[in-house]
Amino acid sequence: MNKFLEAVKSGKVLLCDGAMGTELQKRNLPSGACPEEYNISHPEIVRSIHKDYFDAGSDIVETNTFGANRARLKLHGYENRVREFCLAAVSLAKSVCPEGKFVAGSVGPTGDLLEPLGNLPEQEAYDIFAEQIKALEEGGADAVYVETMMAVEEAVIAVKAAKENTSLPVVASMTFELGNAGLRTMWGVDIKTSIEKYSEAGADVIGANCGKGFDEMIAIVKEMRPLTQKPIIAQSNAGIPEWIHGISVYTETPEVMSPKAEEILKSGVNIIGGCCGTGPAHIKRIREILDRLADYHI
Amino acid sequence: MTVELLKELSDAVIDGNKDKSVELTNKLLDLGMNAKDILDNGLLPGMEVVGIRFRDNIIFVPQVLISARAMKSSLALLEPLLSKAELKGSGTVIIGTVKGDIHDIGKNIVAMMLRSSGFSVIDLGIDTRAEKFLDAIKKENAEIVGMSALLTTTMGYMKTVIDRIKEENILVKVMVGGAPISKAFADQIGADGYAKNATDAVKLAKSLIGIVTKEETVE
Numbered sequence: 191m192n193k194f195l196e197a198v199k200s201g202k203v204l205l206c207d208g209a210m211g212t213e214l215q216k217r218n219l220p221s222g223a224c225p226e227e228y229n230i231s232h233p234e235i236v237r238s239i240h241k242d243y244f245d246a247g248s249d250i251v252e253t254n255t256f257g258a259n260r261a262r263l264k265l266h267g268y269e270n271r272v273r274e275f276c277l278a279a280v281s282l283a284k285s286v287c288p289e290g291k292f293v294a295g296s297v298g299p300t301g302d303l304l305e306p307l308g309n310l311p312e313q314e315a316y317d318i319f320a321e322q323i324k325a326l327e328e329g330g331a332d333a334v335y336v337e338t339m340m341a342v343e344e345a346v347i348a349v350k351a352a353k354e355n356t357s358l359p360v361v362a363s364m365t366f367e368l369g370n371a372g373l374r375t376m377w378g379v380d381i382k383t384s385i386e387k388y389s390e391a392g393a394d395v396i397g398a399n400c401g402k403g404f405d406e407m408i409a410i411v412k413e414m415r416p417l418t419q420k421p422i423i424a425q426s427n428a429g430i431p432e433w434i435h436g437i438s439v440y441t442e443t444p445e446v447m448s449p450k451a452e453e454i455l456k457s458g459v460n461i462i463g464g465c466c467g468t469g470p471a472h473i474k475r476i477r478e479i480l481d482r483l484a485d486y487h488i
Numbered sequence: 489m490t491v492e493l494l495k496e497l498s499d500a501v502i503d504g505n506k507d508k509s510v511e512l513t514n515k516l517l518d519l520g521m522n523a524k525d526i527l528d529n530g531l532l533p534g535m536e537v538v539g540i541r542f543r544d545n546i547i548f549v550p551q552v553l554i555s556a557r558a559m560k561s562s563l564a565l566l567e568p569l570l571s572k573a574e575l576k577g578s579g580t581v582i583i584g585t586v587k588g589d590i591h592d593i594g595k596n597i598v599a600m601m602l603r604s605s606g607f608s609v610i611d612l613g614i615d616t617r618a619e620k621f622l623d624a625i626k627k628e629n630a631e632i633v634g635m636s637a638l639l640t641t642t643m644g645y646m647k648t649v650i651d652r653i654k655e656e657n658i659l660v661k662v663m664v665g666g667a668p669i670s671k672a673f674a675d676q677i678g679a680d681g682y683a684k685n686a687t688d689a690v691k692l693a694k695s696l697i698g699i700v701t702k703e704e705t706v707e
């Protein structure tokens with residue numbers, strides 16, 4: 191079996207990293223700049239973020255490639271640099287990856303709407319994802335993370351593109367929020383549908399990322415756990431940021447987050463990590479909890 | 489008979505049935521109904537229901553977009569028949585996502601609901617700089633400018649735009665929105681209004697327009 195999947199299935203909870211985007215912002219990524227271009231122009235910054243996460247206790251870090259697809263890069267005029275950005279991203283993460291730890295290639299949405307709702311043909315979406323994911327494999331990623339998906343059709347296309355063009359294990363998550371209709375994505379996809387469609391498409395690990403914060407993530411994991419035998423991943427935001435005296439502040443500090451993260455762990459996740467607003471301090475906290483619960487098996 | 493057809497037209501918009509809404513619009517025109525009445529009593533009430541259902545999580549983004557398409561197709565038939573005054577309707581709104589931000593799904597829905605409520609809307613798209621907002625406000629003599637931001641790193645730019653508007657003494661009402669925006673933030677930066685969702689955005693725009701009239705606008 192693939193080493194990554196072996197580790198996931200060992201029964202030990204794996205710790206992923208926290209956010210890349212908001213960490214780049216802390217290091218003065220200008221508003222509106224292309225984060226993935228930093229893999230080329232500011233490699234030392236990207237590398238240091240990965241290193242901070244490994245030092246904090248991450249078993250897995252995600253590459254700085256969330257938006258490194260042709261459709262998203264086009265907004266910056268970089269549509270022909272997908273492979274270059276992806277190769278650089280994987281190599282930066284691997285350069286600080288300790289023995290036995292993993293580098294996962296991050297794959298976010300295209301940002302365009304699929305036909306017939308929008309103008310993006312299904313085949314083109316497939317090609318866009320395949321191009322990115324092939325480059326991530328070529329660079330030497332251990333797995334691919336399809337994340338922050340809201341439209342199930344697009345999510346499934348991304349998973350298929352990974353499965354059909356590479357031999358990488360696929361971790362696939364969507365972004366859910368609690369509303370009058372329960373936990374749903376903005377597109378109205380509920381947890382059950384997400385699990386069914388991702389399973390059909392061949393995802394190896396299924397879960398949720400981003401969203402409104404750790405409280406909702408607890409609810410998501412609790413709803414998800416009885417519905418699937420597959421390993422589950424949960425990567426929450428540190429709440430929704432507030433604008434306090436001209437700076438953006440995420441409300442869930444490592445202290446606030448700690449008990450909630452523990453509850454997520456006890457609700458049966460296999461991989462835990464953070465999304466927007468979480469940093470190395472959050473990850474360090476979760477590592478401490480995991481060590482304390484070392485005897486705790488799912 | 490026409491009352492029933494109008495109701496069917498509303499339903500076609502709500503269901504996002506484009507072919508049906510086009511067919512019904514043509515039928516009503518053939519029956520001699522005027523374009524403005526079809527808009528006000530068929531298309532708009534349908535879109536209003538869509539807005540409310542979206543706000544209440546009964547429907548989600550895809551259904552809103554499908555309804556919007558049905559509404560647009562019908563509107564395309566009516567537009568040549570509407571007078572300039574009717575087209576302008578309640579007033580002109582300039583809308584855009586601010587500089588550095590490419591999130592446009594919410595902004596598009598707001599633009600569409602404003603259009604559906606009789607506003608003339610000029611959409612500047614994403615990543616919009618202050619100059620572009622100002623130029624458009626002046627050129628269109630707009631009553632309202634709407635700014636959208638989804639990132640905490642870009643919401644501050646709304647203040648930059650508002651400051652420029654004040655500097656140049658442009659009389660235009662400013663409304664802001666987007667997931668991280670709050671009423672408190674809107675007040676802090678000197679916006680005239682904030683709305684949490686597209687349905688409220690329409691209400692807000694209407695209340696703002698009650699205050700400004702074209703004559704007051706100076707350039």
Ligand code: B12
Pocket residue numbers: 210211212222225256257298299300301302340365367376400401402427431438466549588589590591592593594595597598633634635636637638639640641663664665666667668682683684685686687689
């Ligand atoms: C879809 C999405 C994307 C898509 C955007 C596609 C597109 N074409 O718009 C993609 C994948 C491209 C994307 C990219 C990014 N995203 Co994003 N994204 C989202 C997501 C999941 C949904 C946004 C959305 O469309 N909502 C649906 C619409 C209908 O709701 P809405 O926008 O709030 O609009 C309603 C109201 O706010 C209001 N409204 C909106 N505009 C206006 C304007 C006026 C005048 C008024 C009155 C009202 C009003 O009415 C609307 C309709 O009811 C949110 C999470 C969330 N749930 O909000 C994150 C989110 C906004 N993204 C986030 C981030 C961090 C990013 C990235 C930086 C990620 C990255 N590392 O690259 C990039 C930024 C790129 C950039 N420079 O802008 C964060 C922002 C955190 C923060 N507050 O700073 C969020 C909040 C996720 C999170 N929970 O942390 N994203």
